[in-house]
Amino acid sequence: MLAAVLRGPKQLDITEIGTPEPGEGEILLKVGANTVCGTDLRILRGEKTAGVRPGVVLGHEIAGTIAALGKGVAGYRVGDAAVVTPAVSCGTCFYCLRDREQLCDNTDIFGYNIDGGLAEYCLIPKRAVDRKYISVAKAGTPMTALSLSEPLSCVLNGLDNYKAGLGDTVVIIGAGPIGLLHMTVCRLAGATQIIVSDLSETRRATASCLGADITVDSRNEDLETVVKDATNGHGADVVVIAIGRPELLAQAIGLVRKGGYVCAFAGFPKGSTAAVDPNTIHYGEITLVGAANAKRRQTEEALRLIENRLIPAETIVSHTFPLQQAAEAIEFSASGEGIKIAVVP
Ligand SMILES: [Zn+2]
Ligand SMILES: [Zn+2]
Incomplete structure (x- = not known):
């Protein structure tokens, strides 16, 4: 063969x-x-x-x-x-x-x-x-x-960890396949506002076509301003990092509301470090989560979503x-x- x-x-x-x-x-x-x-x-x-x-x-x-x-x-x-x-x-x-x-x-x-x-x-x-x-x-x-089903199962594992739900505003940084799958499952979980940031025009267009409410090119627009404007100044309930750039961690923490979740979903280059403001996490009661691989249960869940054309x-x-x-x-x-x-x- x-x-x-x-x-x-x-x-x-x-x-x-x-x-x-x-x-x-x-x-x-x-x-x-x-x-x-x-x-x-x-x-x-x-x-x-x-x-x-x-x-x-x-x-x-x-x-x-x-x-x-x-x-x-x-x-x-x-x-x-x-x-x-x-x-x-x-x-x-x-x-x-x-x-x-x-x-x-x-x-x-x-x-x-x-x-x-x-x-x-x-x-x-x-x-x-x-x-x-x-x-x-x-x-x-x-x-x-x-x-x-494999990447989707990993995304469902992320969703289990960052817990997006009914009425949430979710920010997704990166509109590659993983970012688009996060967008889809957050919508299915009940998120009412989804903001997607990506530098590629075609990827932003795809995100819009698949239902993103707002897309942002962070070279022309300040993502934090867009998110604050869209959430009455509170910040997003959940921010998902779907690009492996370590500096995005500090940015994501700046986008989330008090009590919100930041998910470091992407893998970062080996040896990366990120400087963050620890007081934002402390006073804001922010939860940082990761996500890697998937459980068999999540493969089964992914299959049901795919088979039913969701x-x-x-x-x-x-x-x-x-x-x-x-x-x-x-x-x-x-x-x-x-x-x-x-x-x-
Ligand atoms: Zn993979
Ligand atoms: Zn084991």
């Missing part, structure tokens, strides 16, 4: 490798689509190496059709559409036992140390099958939409590339010209 094999930093080989055969307890998935993520870019550029095994097949936003079942697999059928929750937790560590499986100390991750979805087939190991890190999706949902997948997945052009797809995703890029074998 054809696969995108990571040999090392900046070396992605699109090459023929043996098609895996499912052993006992394993599932073979025929990949239907694998969307490309900022993390894939950081891995390919050598900016992220922790936990990444050279020789791994890249890709962790995986949707496909079950092609074969190993001996003893129950609860799945050949032909089922399915998606993967890529960070497979151990189930027994400190975090797993405290309902924080997404923070597991012993994760194996597709596209990091388990062969991922930038290939014609993806083998789901027994540990992932046993623990239901593969979820069956409703037949007939497009594969490119299903592959959004996520504008056709707009968010703006481009598709064939597997032969996986490296170009990853680089293109960094260009800002598209939104979410899918690789379709």
Whole structure:
């Protein structure tokens, strides 16, 4: 089968490798689509190496059709559409036992140390099958939409942490695919006013088209003034940082009302520091939250939203590339010209 094999930093080989055969307890998935993520870019550029095994097949936003079942697999059928929750937790560590499986100390991750979805087939190991890190999706949902279940599940994990709800004003900094997914789920959760900031005109236009109430180009307008004007001077209930620039943390804290939430959703460059005014947090009772990976429950929730067409997948997945052009797809995703890029074998 054809696969995108990571040999090392900046070396992605699109090459023929043996098609895996499912052993006992394993599932073979025929990949239907694998969307490309900022993390894939950081891995390919050598900016992220922790936990990444050279020789791994890249890709962790995986949707496909079950092609074969190993001996003893129950609860799945050949032909089922399915998606993967890529960070497979151990189930027994400190975090797993405290309902924080997404923070597991012993994760194996597709596209990091388990062969991922930038290939014609993806083998789901027994540990992932046993623990239901593969979820069956409703037949007939497009594969490119299903592959959004992974980033969407991570966004739902963020929503759990920052708790946007009925009547809230939410500010989202960054209108890439992640920012647009936050916008969509905040709206579904009942936010009544959504303000999106991005430097790209096309991304602001997409945000508007998907229902942002106000979009801001922070080079021409002061975001804090816009937010204060829109909230009777109070500030937003929630601010989500969906771009990995550390200086945005101080800005976000300046945008939120007393008692509000700031979510550092994006990953920041390794070693980053941010200077913030601690008194704003102290006197304002501001809650700072992070969000990384997702629980299996959130994959299931993401699937239900996608299957019921509550996520504008056709707009968010703006481009598709064939597997032969996986490296170009990853680089293109960094260009800002598209939104979410899918690789379709
Ligand atoms: Zn991802
Ligand atoms: Zn664990």
